[in-house]
Amino acid sequence: MKVLVVGASGLVGQHVVERLRERRHEVTAVARTARPGIDRTLDATAVSEADLAGLLAGHDGVVFAAGADDREIPRKPAYPVFHRGNVEPVVKLLGAARKAGATSTVVLGSYYTHFNREHPEWELEVVHPYIRSRVEQARAGREAAGPNLPVAVLELPFVFGRAGDRLPNWSGGLDKWVRSRSPLLAPPGGSAATTAASVAEAAVTALEERSDADIPVVDENLTWKDMISRIATAAGHARKVHDLPPAVVRGALSATGVLQSLTGKQSGLDPAKLGDLMVRELFVKVSPPRSIDHAISQTFPAR
Incomplete structure (x- = not known):
């Protein structure tokens, strides 16, 4: 396959590119800023669907590994910011992929959509703008892709690992805390967790199998x-x-x-x-x- 990876310079994106190449797939690596290993720079929130269609010509698969992070704290109302970062790029990308004749797509999402589906009584998409954007990302993305282009949505929890100088975007403050003299405190409860390598494996497998499923990716519950x-x-x-x-x-x-x-x-x-x-x-x-x-x-x- 020839696969376009959007967000290829990030922690997970780099692992996805590496795994695709290990499996003998051809990769076009795309990111917002130029870095070694990036084939094309573009801002997924600003590029037009027409420009994406030209970029996608000849590609069989697409991976979206970018988007707005749940730690962002914009000015009110927050939802338009998350819609612009998570929903609009996926709608344009998958619409362009459909028109370009792609046969398989993967969107890296959030495990909050899994819990929103499993526990509607929690009203997660009603309460939290970020979670609403991830739910809408999956729904609107599949609508843009149409009935003949499968869209696998990987639902990711905490992702651990490293890719060169790239680390999880949430790890910096936690790193300073555990190395300090401050007491370590933890509430009850916990979270599923996975690794960047596991996400990459799941993404490549979903592409190869032309999966259209919602796929929680987890290695351990901690x-x-x-x-x-x-x-x-x-x-x-x-x-x-x-x-x-x-x-x-x-x-x-x-x-x-x-x-x-x-x-x-x-x-x-x-x-x-x-x-x-x-x-x-x-x-x-x-x-x-x-x-x-x-x-x-x-x-x-x-x-």
């Missing part, structure tokens, strides 16, 4: 306490992780929401409701689980 402890150990600063009461988590996040409101900003994940989500076990069934210790060590190496 409590927050276990995750923080393993990160600190990998970084060479192993120590006890203390329990953080749920009420403290909810209260701190609610206060953050009030402060954002006073400054005219709005998170992609609403702090007023995020506390309820944080203390849940956001686990995804996996059998058998696969250890991610090697990827944790890559993300938080001992110094």
Whole structure:
């Protein structure tokens, strides 16, 4: 196959490109900024569908590995920012892929869409602008692709690993924390987790199989306490992780929401409701689980 990878300079994008080439596929690597290994620079939020159609000529597959991050805190209302970053580029890209005759596509999304589907009573897409954008990304992307172009949506949790100088975009503050003298605290609950290499494998397999499924990608389910402890150990600063009461988590996040409101900003994940989500076990069934210790060590190496 000849595959266009949008967001090829990111952590996961680099792993996807590498895995595709290992499987003898031809790759066109696309990113917003020029870097070694990038074949074409473009801003997926600004490029037209017509320009994308020209770029896609001769390609069999497409991987979208870009988008707006859930940590963004734009000015109110936040949803248009996430729609512009996550929905509009995918609609243009998959519409252009359909017209160019592509046969397989993959969109890297969020595991919050999995929980939105499994637990509609949580009203995640109603409460959180970022999650709404990911739900709409999958729906509108498939609509743009049409009935004959399969779209696999990979639903990603915390992704650990490294690609050159690229690390998970959430890891910087956590790295400083576990290496500091500050006490380590963790609420109840936890999260599914995976590695960039596992995501790349899932993406390439979905392309080759022309999958049209929603695919949660998970290697392990970790409590927050276990995750923080393993990160600190990998970084060479192993120590006890203390329990953080749920009420403290909810209260701190609610206060953050009030402060954002006073400054005219709005998170992609609403702090007023995020506390309820944080203390849940956001686990995804996996059998058998696969250890991610090697990827944790890559993300938080001992110094």
